[in-house]
Amino acid sequence: FCQTLLQTVFPPELRFALAKLFNKISHWFSSYCYFDITEIDGVNTNELYNAVQLYLSSSVSTSVSGSHSRLSLTRAVNSSAVTFGLSNNDSILDVFNGVTVVWEHVVTQRQTQTFSWRPLPEEKRGFTLRIRKRYKSLILNSYLDFIMERAGDIRRKNQDRHLYTNSRGGSLDSRGHPWESVPFKHPSTFETLAMDPIKKTKLMEDLNDFANGEKFYQKTGRAWKRGYLLYGPPGTGKSSMIAAMANYLGYDIYDLELTEVHTNSELRKLLMKTSSKSIIVIEDIDCSINLTNRKKNHGPMHSRNVNSSNCYDAAAAAAEQMRGEGDGNVGGNSITLSGLLNFTDGLWSCCGSERIFVFTTNHIEKLDPALLRSGRMDLHIFMSYCSFPALKILLRNYLGCKADDLDGDVLRDLESVVDEAEMTPADVSEVLIKNRRDRDRAVRELLETLKVRAEKNKRRKKRSKKQSMSEEEEEEEEEEEQEKRALESPNGKEGFSFGGQFEKSCEKVENDHEEEEEKEEEEDKKEK
Numbered sequence: 050f051c052q053t054l055l056q057t058v059f060p061p062e063l064r065f066a067l068a069k070l071f072n073k074i075s076h077w078f079s080s081y082c083y084f085d086i087t088e089i090d091g092v093n094t095n096e097l098y099n100a101v102q103l104y105l106s107s108s109v110s111t112s113v114s115g116s117h118s119r120l121s122l123t124r125a126v127n128s129s130a131v132t133f134g135l136s137n138n139d140s141i142l143d144v145f146n147g148v149t150v151v152w153e154h155v156v157t158q159r160q161t162q163t164f165s166w167r168p169l170p171e172e173k174r175g176f177t178l179r180i181r182k183r184y185k186s187l188i189l190n191s192y193l194d195f196i197m198e199r200a201g202d203i204r205r206k207n208q209d210r211h212l213y214t215n216s217r218g219g220s221l222d223s224r225g226h227p228w229e230s231v232p233f234k235h236p237s238t239f240e241t242l243a244m245d246p247i248k249k250t251k252l253m254e255d256l257n258d259f260a261n262g263e264k265f266y267q268k269t270g271r272a273w274k275r276g277y278l279l280y281g282p283p284g285t286g287k288s289s290m291i292a293a294m295a296n297y298l299g300y301d302i303y304d305l306e307l308t309e310v311h312t313n314s315e316l317r318k319l320l321m322k323t324s325s326k327s328i329i330v331i332e333d334i335d336c337s338i339n340l341t342n343r344k345k346n347h348g349p350m351h352s353r354n355v356n357s358s359n360c361y362d363a364a365a366a367a368a369e370q371m372r373g374e375g376d377g378n379v380g381g382n383s384i385t386l387s388g389l390l391n392f393t394d395g396l397w398s399c400c401g402s403e404r405i406f407v408f409t410t411n412h413i414e415k416l417d418p419a420l421l422r423s424g425r426m427d428l429h430i431f432m433s434y435c436s437f438p439a440l441k442i443l444l445r446n447y448l449g450c451k452a453d454d455l456d457g458d459v460l461r462d463l464e465s466v467v468d469e470a471e472m473t474p475a476d477v478s479e480v481l482i483k484n485r486r487d488r489d490r491a492v493r494e495l496l497e498t499l500k501v502r503a504e505k506n507k508r509r510k511k512r513s514k515k516q517s518m519s520e521e522e523e524e525e526e527e528e529e530e531q532e533k534r535a536l537e538s539p540n541g542k543e544g545f546s547f548g549g550q551f552e553k554s555c556e557k558v559e560n561d562h563e564e565e566e567e568k569e570e571e572e573d574k575k576e577k
């Protein structure tokens with residue numbers, strides 16, 4: 050009634066001024082201050098609104114059995130979790146640093162829309178935060194930061210991981226993004242990963258330290274990133290470990306296909322478009338480097354004094370980078386080792402934080418030392434053939450049986466042959482999957498396979514040992530013969546003998562001299 054009276058009696062300007070004055074007076078006398086966080090800020094979505102909603106959803110869900118009898122439930126696209134929310138015009142208390150605040154979810158009908166390029170929702174939603182005035186400055190900034198951080202964590206936990214790939218070969222999507230993504234649903238976890246438990250625990254501790262190490266990295270002036278090199282034969286669980294890492298930390302994975310990247314600057318752009326809290330993976334790094342090498346030989350570098358019998362002197366590129374020569378872009382259309390090193394280690398690697406680089410390879414010996422030096426790849430993890438502790442994990446995973454469930458003799462047999470057999474966890478898994486309906490048959494067949502493989506390996510090792518022994522013997526015989534020849538030769542100096550190589554070079558020098566003398570004589574004859 051007052052409002053209609055005001056509207057009829059007073060002009061709008063005066064009404065507005067009166068309302069402002071009234072607000073000011075009530076504000077002076079109130080011991081609280083209020084902050085409105087609306088869902089839509091002008092035309093943009095207010096990030097803080099979404100963050101508050103997520104943050105409150107976690108505290109509301111814990112108090113479901115309490116005073117709240119009506120809650121809203123949401124499930125986002127690509128999310129496997131349900132989030133709780135406050136219903137319209139409901140309020141909730143929250144405590145931060147010992148200070149109590151009140152959040153109210155305010156929903157009002159939006160007035161009839163004027164023309165807009167982007168249609169706005171019919172409801173106007175927002176949160177109102179009520180804080181005692183004296184605590185305003187104490188908690189406002191840190192409280193909002195805290196809320197943003199918590200919301201990020203909840204979002205990551207709720208949302209399924211994403212697996213990004215650059216297989217589009219440098220072209221961009223409609224939003225200018227070079228990465229394509231699919232929901233990442235790999236079920237591998239550290240629980241299911243079969244490897245030495247001590248190594249596993251160490252790695253998990255390392256990951257924890259990394260994820261919680263923001264302050265440490267800041268204090269020490271290091272970029273917040275970490276590099277792991279996983280190496281070992283095919284089928285030992287390198288890719289499975291990457292999936293386990295992503296699931297453990299809740300990070301996205303960027304699977305970088307180096308063969309699809311044409312220039313160093315493209316590589317840099319890809320890096321810039323990766324998000325924080327992610328794992329950047331380059332699988333089979335030795336193969337990717339070879340590709341670069343091949344190109345390098347065709348490029349201008351080929352004219353340099355590079356040993357052409359070797360496909361590429363990667364160390365030269367590393368040295369080039371150490372000297373800071375250019376960006377290492379050879380011929381303008383190929384990535385180089387120095388480009389890759391810059392990618393992982395240079396200034397550009399820090400555009401974003403909390404990132405893990407993982408390289409995998411089957412042949413660590415083929416990698417350039419520049420890639421392996423500490424600081425670049427912080428941890429080198431060897432994924433070995435199936436060991437006994439790893440075997441026990443696989444038995445548990447596939448047959449659902451603990452070591453104690455098996456017959457003691459069988460277990461001992463398994464333990465005695467597993468190392469000799471040099472079977473990969475992938476091979477062991479195959480045997481177990483095939484017989485997973487019959488546990489006894491699975492174990493029996495596994496034991497047989499392991500024994501056969503162990504026997505085979507023994508024979509192979511014996512053969513190669515024999516081979517190397519006979520080669521050694523041959524070499525020794527040859528040396529002895531050469532020594533004999535040296536003693537029997539008329540030019541031989543008694544009591545002295547030089548290595549075969551040296552003798553050969555002496556013979557060669559003498560022969561060369563003779564040839565030269567003959568040539569000179571012929572020329573003399575011709576002149577005459």
Ligand SMILES: Nc1ncnc2c1ncn2[C@@H]1O[C@H](COP(=O)(O)OP(=O)(O)OP(=O)(O)O)[C@@H](O)[C@H]1O
Pocket residue numbers: 241242243244281282283284285286287288289290410411432473474475476478
């Ligand atoms: N350590 C392991 N623990 C559990 N499962 C494993 C392990 N290693 C291999 N496997 C099984 O074998 C399959 C192949 O393993 P994975 O792809 O991880 O091997 P990889 O080391 O990445 O091989 P490659 O070098 O060929 O890429 C996986 O699907 C997984 O089920």
Ligand SMILES: [Mg+2]
Pocket residue numbers: 287288289332409
């Ligand atoms: Mg792999």
